[in-house]
Amino acid sequence: KQEVTQIPAALSVPEGENLVLNCSFTDSAIYNLQWFRQDPGKGLTSLLLIQSSQREQTSGRLNASLDKSSGRSTLYIAASQPGDSATYLCAVETGRRALTFGSGTRLQVQP
């Protein structure tokens, strides 16, 4: 059974810092890994999708890496801004068409 763990559970940083969010999964036989952002009381916004054959994806200040063999992914956020404050969720898709989510990292960027 796939299990996804995210560390840290919460993170508070001053504006401008670069930061790394970690995600690990127990079953390396994944189709893809997706990072989402969830604002309080809102839905999920897809940030980056990494296919199993890829090592990383970049979008603006965000960079996500995938090491399938070790069951790890990192989300790197450069030059953090207060608007980046949200919960970041990592999810993997395995053989069946469904996502298994981690419990998220709550990020607070202080102005």
Add this chain to the structure above:
Amino acid sequence: DTAVSQTPKYLVTQMGNDKSIKCEQNLGHDTMYWYKQDSKKFLKIMFSYNNKELIINETVPNRFSPKSPDKAHLNLHINSLELGDSAVYFCASSQVRRGHDYGYTFGSGTRLTVV
């Protein structure tokens, strides 16, 4: 706007009632899902449908019955609501076409409160 839209956004109802949540996607995706986010914010798959066919039923009580009238719609009907059903329910869709995975798109959620 291309999106996954679900209604209502908020639903407050008494125990024992029957309620429905509707979901529609205009992305042309072939697979639709219902996810439940509990009070600890943990998201878990409930159902998935591919081209109107049930693919996943993740040990959800049979009081929950998904219905897919067509590829673009997946509704969730809940009978005899219980306090423990209070949660945020998210609809989502996804598509794999010609080997390209377009990822998942989520609706904005329906916050169900059973009193």
